[in-house]
Amino acid sequence: MKSSVVKKFGGTSVGSIGRIRATALLCAEFLKLNPNEGLVIVASAMSGETNRLLALAKSCVANPALRELDALVATAEQQSCALLAMALCDIGVPAVSLSAAQIGLHTDAHHLEARIESVNPAPLLDYLQRGIVPVVAGFQGISEAGDVTTLGRGGSDITAVALAAALHSTACYIYTDVAGVFSSDPRIVKNARLIKQISHLEMLELASLGAKVLHPRSVEFAYRYDVPLVTLSSFAPESGETWVVKEDKLMEQPIVSGVTSRIDEAKLTILAMPHHTKGLAVLFEKLGNAGILVDMITQSGIENQRATVSCLVADYNSENALKIAQQLVPELGHLGAALDRDVARVSMVGVGMRTSLNVAAQTLAVLSALSITVDTFTSSDIKISCVIPRKYADMAVRALHQRFIEVN
Amino acid sequence: MKSSVVKKFGGTSVGSIGRIRATALLCAEFLKLNPNEGLVIVASAMSGETNRLLALAKSCVANPALRELDALVATAEQQSCALLAMALCDIGVPAVSLSAAQIGLHTDAHHLEARIESVNPAPLLDYLQRGIVPVVAGFQGISEAGDVTTLGRGGSDITAVALAAALHSTACYIYTDVAGVFSSDPRIVKNARLIKQISHLEMLELASLGAKVLHPRSVEFAYRYDVPLVTLSSFAPESGETWVVKEDKLMEQPIVSGVTSRIDEAKLTILAMPHHTKGLAVLFEKLGNAGILVDMITQSGIENQRATVSCLVADYNSENALKIAQQLVPELGHLGAALDRDVARVSMVGVGMRTSLNVAAQTLAVLSALSITVDTFTSSDIKISCVIPRKYADMAVRALHQRFIEVN
Numbered sequence: 001m002k003s004s005v006v007k008k009f010g011g012t013s014v015g016s017i018g019r020i021r022a023t024a025l026l027c028a029e030f031l032k033l034n035p036n037e038g039l040v041i042v043a044s045a046m047s048g049e050t051n052r053l054l055a056l057a058k059s060c061v062a063n064p065a066l067r068e069l070d071a072l073v074a075t076a077e078q079q080s081c082a083l084l085a086m087a088l089c090d091i092g093v094p095a096v097s098l099s100a101a102q103i104g105l106h107t108d109a110h111h112l113e114a115r116i117e118s119v120n121p122a123p124l125l126d127y128l129q130r131g132i133v134p135v136v137a138g139f140q141g142i143s144e145a146g147d148v149t150t151l152g153r154g155g156s157d158i159t160a161v162a163l164a165a166a167l168h169s170t171a172c173y174i175y176t177d178v179a180g181v182f183s184s185d186p187r188i189v190k191n192a193r194l195i196k197q198i199s200h201l202e203m204l205e206l207a208s209l210g211a212k213v214l215h216p217r218s219v220e221f222a223y224r225y226d227v228p229l230v231t232l233s234s235f236a237p238e239s240g241e242t243w244v245v246k247e248d249k250l251m252e253q254p255i256v257s258g259v260t261s262r263i264d265e266a267k268l269t270i271l272a273m274p275h276h277t278k279g280l281a282v283l284f285e286k287l288g289n290a291g292i293l294v295d296m297i298t299q300s301g302i303e304n305q306r307a308t309v310s311c312l313v314a315d316y317n318s319e320n321a322l323k324i325a326q327q328l329v330p331e332l333g334h335l336g337a338a339l340d341r342d343v344a345r346v347s348m349v350g351v352g353m354r355t356s357l358n359v360a361a362q363t364l365a366v367l368s369a370l371s372i373t374v375d376t377f378t379s380s381d382i383k384i385s386c387v388i389p390r391k392y393a394d395m396a397v398r399a400l401h402q403r404f405i406e407v408n
Numbered sequence: 409m410k411s412s413v414v415k416k417f418g419g420t421s422v423g424s425i426g427r428i429r430a431t432a433l434l435c436a437e438f439l440k441l442n443p444n445e446g447l448v449i450v451a452s453a454m455s456g457e458t459n460r461l462l463a464l465a466k467s468c469v470a471n472p473a474l475r476e477l478d479a480l481v482a483t484a485e486q487q488s489c490a491l492l493a494m495a496l497c498d499i500g501v502p503a504v505s506l507s508a509a510q511i512g513l514h515t516d517a518h519h520l521e522a523r524i525e526s527v528n529p530a531p532l533l534d535y536l537q538r539g540i541v542p543v544v545a546g547f548q549g550i551s552e553a554g555d556v557t558t559l560g561r562g563g564s565d566i567t568a569v570a571l572a573a574a575l576h577s578t579a580c581y582i583y584t585d586v587a588g589v590f591s592s593d594p595r596i597v598k599n600a601r602l603i604k605q606i607s608h609l610e611m612l613e614l615a616s617l618g619a620k621v622l623h624p625r626s627v628e629f630a631y632r633y634d635v636p637l638v639t640l641s642s643f644a645p646e647s648g649e650t651w652v653v654k655e656d657k658l659m660e661q662p663i664v665s666g667v668t669s670r671i672d673e674a675k676l677t678i679l680a681m682p683h684h685t686k687g688l689a690v691l692f693e694k695l696g697n698a699g700i701l702v703d704m705i706t707q708s709g710i711e712n713q714r715a716t717v718s719c720l721v722a723d724y725n726s727e728n729a730l731k732i733a734q735q736l737v738p739e740l741g742h743l744g745a746a747l748d749r750d751v752a753r754v755s756m757v758g759v760g761m762r763t764s765l766n767v768a769a770q771t772l773a774v775l776s777a778l779s780i781t782v783d784t785f786t787s788s789d790i791k792i793s794c795v796i797p798r799k800y801a802d803m804a805v806r807a808l809h810q811r812f813i814e815v816n
Binding site: 017020021053056057059060061062063064065067068069071072075078079081082083085086087089090096097101102123146147 | 425428429461464465467468469470471472473475476477479480483486487489490491493494495497498504505509510554555
């Protein structure tokens, strides 16, 4: 079997006819430099097109049938892929656009958020053998019943990783409109560095902490199927790329790879919760049933068999979370609940923490030197998170970045 | 097997969200009145959408790969079908949109003008049995290799007729923005009548003579597979419909069903053509190779083994036809060629002509009374055509309509 790479182009990389032609040139250049490598392309919809179709559906009926919504929006990727394949053929690169149905990318039947069940590599391998570039519609699948499904947020990245896994590709390149993954948000930290290598687990933590380059589901998928992921800019690919690789393949293991902050969460505190696990289980189950995800759960100050329990919830449904916690007072016997929206979560991620002793202490020292009060503090083997007042978020990120990344 | 009808809605019938909802209501009403009838819907693209996609492709590359052009434009029908299925579901009619691939509508591999090879009725029958309305994307098919194809002009009508044939449907309704087929163009003839019944062959002649309601290929298909075709307006279905049926099922056989005119043709005349068949064969072969269709070939005035040959060609490629005819002088030995663009073809179609003796004579008498010179005259068993000066076209149509249709 010929070795291959998968290259996925996001909405902005195919966002106009000009961008589509530029993306075709980028691929032609790659093939010229790598004549023995098979290339499989995955494309998202032209930016804005999916939203246009969703709005069209909403203007037609208030609650569109999910099967039809999927059938409708999946056409957007078929269009961008056909245009990209045309542009490739036009510059002498034989290419064909392919829908999920045409390559046999099978999912479960959960419309809007389908999970990939299997990918048939045979049609793709056949095209590669014949020297033809398959341009596969991202974000979509086909159910056992033959219905069109879509994969939800980050769906095209997931398609790309799934194809790379099925083809045992050398790497899966995710092209976006920014260069790679940075050690912190360059808008906050002037000296943020491009991360050259990072492990899947670190990337997963960074993605779930707000680094928007890669969707957590695609990183998880790449981790599970051991696919090396590369993220880079299609606008300026030479400006750098980040390789997401297996931890044992990292060339070096920095203590801290990235420093991030989130300011879109609120802290929910349960006051004087009777100290037994069942109560917490009931609470989190009720929140989960209401679609409220909780993170960074801490329990502290056990006194008279009662504890203070806090967790972070998304800002936008924090009022709802508070109401649910208060309504459970009769059932669970706590003394009420409180909400603090003036919070930020600052986090550091790095596989080097596993073997480094003093990161937690040094983190607290850095924040203390700035007179920033740490409200909640959690650490796992590769991550430390602190909840602090929201106004100090940027200051904390800069200081931690300087201390743990810029010193090296 | 449950009896069924196929209803096909053209671009204007799904041209806006408002029209899509109106079309859904029309179908719901039909099912309410015909609870035992299975309904299969075929939809065209929202009007303008196919042209928008073609323009997008042309702005991308000058000569798009045909496979990709088909993959691109076929999405337009998938979109209109998904929206129509949503609108049906929303008013309580279970419906699913289906692409050609999903129902197994197989064609040859001639992109842009594919021919239907087979239709698998099983998926449609399965939906009908379950009380679900299939909403099938018109105009598209799938080749043996699994590539998306399109059927060319009138493609959605052809899809509808092919499904009706495969399902042995009671009838295939073609909804457009005008009521049925008229005995003449109402813009020319004030007293033009809606034709209630017409044979496939008459309809075929009328369609190829410029009646734009039904595309000749769909009528031919309906004729071959004995599918009763009904054409009517989705905007005002009560304003009348035309049934296209087998000739032996016509309730009456009028001498003349319709009077039409075409003013988009030019007359090509070959002067003093040596009188042997091979010369004409070469001429028409060369014209055909250049994509020039010829019609109404006549040969007259044989003298010294030379004849005057004339035919009609489309205005827009008549100059090209003239050039080809002139270039053949050395090879064929004629004395040159001439073009007359100041011509109109006025035709009458009717199965009653088969058994009526004097139609030709009466036609010439009507035109003669108006001092209209008939340049060329041809008749077949159900059609008479005259080439006359273009400025008299409307006058001739009105007079012939009055003589042969309004008198009855």
